[in-house]
Amino acid sequence: MAPWSQDSHDAGRALGRRTWVFSAGFAPSQSTGFEPEFTSRNTLCLLNTGQKATCVKLKVYYEEAEPVGPYEILVAAQRVKHQRINDLIEPEAVYLDQPYGLVVESDEPIVAQLYYLDSRNGQLTVSHLNPSALP
Amino acid sequence: MAPWSQDSHDAGRALGRRTWVFSAGFAPSQSTGFEPEFTSRNTLCLLNTGQKATCVKLKVYYEEAEPVGPYEILVAAQRVKHQRINDLIEPEAVYLDQPYGLVVESDEPIVAQLYYLDSRNGQLTVSHLNPSALP
Amino acid sequence: MAPWSQDSHDAGRALGRRTWVFSAGFAPSQSTGFEPEFTSRNTLCLLNTGQKATCVKLKVYYEEAEPVGPYEILVAAQRVKHQRINDLIEPEAVYLDQPYGLVVESDEPIVAQLYYLDSRNGQLTVSHLNPSALP
Amino acid sequence: MAPWSQDSHDAGRALGRRTWVFSAGFAPSQSTGFEPEFTSRNTLCLLNTGQKATCVKLKVYYEEAEPVGPYEILVAAQRVKHQRINDLIEPEAVYLDQPYGLVVESDEPIVAQLYYLDSRNGQLTVSHLNPSALP
Numbered sequence: 001m002a003p004w005s006q007d008s009h010d011a012g013r014a015l016g017r018r019t020w021v022f023s024a025g026f027a028p029s030q031s032t033g034f035e036p037e038f039t040s041r042n043t044l045c046l047l048n049t050g051q052k053a054t055c056v057k058l059k060v061y062y063e064e065a066e067p068v069g070p071y072e073i074l075v076a077a078q079r080v081k082h083q084r085i086n087d088l089i090e091p092e093a094v095y096l097d098q099p100y101g102l103v104v105e106s107d108e109p110i111v112a113q114l115y116y117l118d119s120r121n122g123q124l125t126v127s128h129l130n131p132s133a134l135p
Numbered sequence: 136m137a138p139w140s141q142d143s144h145d146a147g148r149a150l151g152r153r154t155w156v157f158s159a160g161f162a163p164s165q166s167t168g169f170e171p172e173f174t175s176r177n178t179l180c181l182l183n184t185g186q187k188a189t190c191v192k193l194k195v196y197y198e199e200a201e202p203v204g205p206y207e208i209l210v211a212a213q214r215v216k217h218q219r220i221n222d223l224i225e226p227e228a229v230y231l232d233q234p235y236g237l238v239v240e241s242d243e244p245i246v247a248q249l250y251y252l253d254s255r256n257g258q259l260t261v262s263h264l265n266p267s268a269l270p
Numbered sequence: 271m272a273p274w275s276q277d278s279h280d281a282g283r284a285l286g287r288r289t290w291v292f293s294a295g296f297a298p299s300q301s302t303g304f305e306p307e308f309t310s311r312n313t314l315c316l317l318n319t320g321q322k323a324t325c326v327k328l329k330v331y332y333e334e335a336e337p338v339g340p341y342e343i344l345v346a347a348q349r350v351k352h353q354r355i356n357d358l359i360e361p362e363a364v365y366l367d368q369p370y371g372l373v374v375e376s377d378e379p380i381v382a383q384l385y386y387l388d389s390r391n392g393q394l395t396v397s398h399l400n401p402s403a404l405p
Numbered sequence: 406m407a408p409w410s411q412d413s414h415d416a417g418r419a420l421g422r423r424t425w426v427f428s429a430g431f432a433p434s435q436s437t438g439f440e441p442e443f444t445s446r447n448t449l450c451l452l453n454t455g456q457k458a459t460c461v462k463l464k465v466y467y468e469e470a471e472p473v474g475p476y477e478i479l480v481a482a483q484r485v486k487h488q489r490i491n492d493l494i495e496p497e498a499v500y501l502d503q504p505y506g507l508v509v510e511s512d513e514p515i516v517a518q519l520y521y522l523d524s525r526n527g528q529l530t531v532s533h534l535n536p537s538a539l540p
Contacts, residue, residue, distance in 0.1 A: 023182035047428035101182035158317035236317035293452035371452035
């Protein structure tokens with residue numbers, strides 16, 4: 001592979017922020033079509049452009065229960081990590097078919113976005129969502 | 136449930152802003168598929184990460200009528216609330232099949248995002264939308 | 271209709287910005303399903319929360335032709351206006367099936383978002399897009 | 406064509422930023438329907454509103470491999486350029502069916518957005534995504 005030239009002006013700088021928030025979480029439990037490509041999902045897409053690995057902590061908020069966390073995800077230096085919310089099981093599985101909110105906190109600046117795939121009812125729809133703009 | 140550790144550095148801090156705006160509201164009246172999962176909807180997704188409940192007030196703007204409001208939604212502390220626009224009936228039902236804009240104002244900082252599900256015509260499509268970036 | 275109370279703290283203040291930019295414009299010419307509900311479209315969604323009508327001017331950029339404009343759209347005070355790009359014909363129709371970019375400029379602060387409906391090939395998909403974050 | 410009047414207050418000013426980041430890249434290799442309209446794709450939508458051509462450099466991040474770049478894209482003055490990620494082959498083709506992140510850097514301010522079309526499994530879904538909000 002051809003590595004990015006070391007004199008690029010972004011070398012060593014981690015892009016992004018340390019706190020991100022989503023309010024529109026909803027992960028359908030139903031799916032149609034082949035697995036795993038077409039399994040309905042919410043995928044948290046994390047990018048660490050920095051030179052150090054970072055520990056990302058998630059806190060999940062519900063409508064009628066106390067928030068749960070931290071969920072911990074390690075993102076290596078100079079790597080992207082696409083984490084399915086459905087696969088988070090420690091400290092407990094994230095509820096499916098329930099509205100949820102998400103606070104993402106990281107030791108180092110990162111970029112976070114959400115990928116939503118819904119294959120219920122013999123259909124396929126995809127959406128992307130940025131976290132909320134924070135002041 | 137495992138509560139988020141009390142020494143987390145976001146404890147007690149409410150994330151977000153007190154004013155949010157959307158211009159792209161449009162709630163189709165038609166749906167196909169089972170109810171309520173596949174009922175076409177615009178869902179306003181509110182997250183209150185703070186320690187106090189907050190009263191959220193909505194003002195709805197139309198193309199050819201005076202704005203209507205306030206619609207009031209209570210969001211408890213440390214909770215998410217996914218409110219279907221279609222269910223707002225006081226002071227009056229929000230018009231379906233009509234373009235609308237939305238101003239969201241809250242006593243405390245919150246995060247607001249829109250979830251759009253459209254099941255017209257035997258189809259299923261979902262989209263997410265952040266409010267506009269305000270200066 | 272129940273008007274928004276005149277002592278609301280946003281009264282008289284126009285929310286938003288005077289300049290917005292989109293780079294991802296693409297309006298398919300093909301459609302399936304009943305018209306006009308399912309006609310493929312790019313809809314520019316403008317909200318004027320202020321007390322004065324505003325003139326919004328659009329400039330359209332292409333891949334292989336000079337930019338075209340201004341397209342002018344009047345948005346009344348306290349109104350939303352959902353303008354189909356496909357209906358802009360003066361100074362000339364916006365090209366369909368071609369990538370385009372859009373600069374939106376307004377006399378008064380407004381909010382702008384894009385609604386995309388694509389019904390090509392017997393399908394239905396909707397997406398929403400905010401303008402780019404400007405410094 | 407009717408050119409934008411030269412006394413417009415944006416004349417000569419390039420709108421946007423020089424650095425943009427996406428974390429939610431994923432380009433499906435499978436497609437259904439006629440080509441090229443319905444070929445699944447990730448399209449990077451670049452707009453250069455300035456008076457000078459600009460060289461845009463991309464760096465692609467993966468989950469389990471070193472980042473690759475720079476990919477170079479020339480965007481002429483006053484032009485939009487919609488670049489399919491699938492067509493980037495120098496220094497090497499971008500992996501399909503793999504999560505990726507993207508850093509976009511430009512000599513001059515530009516606007517960048519992502520257009521996602523997915524036609525797998527006899528379906529059609531489109532989504533748009535802004536780059537992450539950077540501080």
